[in-house]
Amino acid sequence: MRRLLLDSNAIDPFADIPGAYEAAEKAVADGAYELxxxxxxxxxxxxxxxxxxxxxxxxxxxxxxxxxxxxxTAADYSRVTWCRLVDDADVFEAVQSGNIDQTRDALLAATAVFERCPLVTNDKKLRKRATGRGVQVITTAELLAELGFDGGQVG
Structure with a gap:
């Protein structure tokens, strides 16, 4: 089973492109993917x-x-019951780059590392920062291509 972490901007194509949701839903239901x-x-x-x-x-x-x-975990961003306390914050700190505006992105990158799965995002800046720290990142278009979906443009 291939596991993938979804960024919020990765959801739009599933909602907007006819058939994209159904392709992902089938892959999840078949047990080939876990999102x-x-x-x-x-x-x-x-x-x-x-x-x-x-x-x-x-x-x-x-x-x-x-x-x-x-x-x-990040103060003022993390939900206490939905975060992990970790000793190794290297990826989080590297992706955040000391910029508080990048805290959410850093939490996503740290989650991808913890979960040992790629991050699905269409954010080019996040992709660059995360891949620079060894996080595997794919776009929604790449995910849909993996699923064999070719039914339209993915932004």
Missing amino acids: IFTHVSIDELAEIPDVDRRQHLLLVMVALGRLVPTGA
Whole structure:
């Protein structure tokens, strides 16, 4: 089984491209893939101002994946019951790069390392910072291609 951690921006193509959700849903149901997410992605999607869009994306993510604790803890960002206290914060600190605005990204990268799985994100800056620290990162388009889906453009 291939496990993958979903960033919030990885959800849009599953919601927007006809057939993409169904392709992922089938791969998960067949046991070939396990998609996981953290409270970080929930928090980011919960900030979407359009209520219908926010609800739709949250439902897609929850239907496809499973909630796991973050692979590190950050004051004022981590949910106490959904984070892990770890001794090794190298990836977190490297991805955060001392910039508080990158804390959520750093939590995602640390979770990918802890969970020993790739991070699915369409954020080019996060991809660069995370891969520079040894985190495997793929885009939603790459994931859909793995699933054999070729039914449209993925942003």
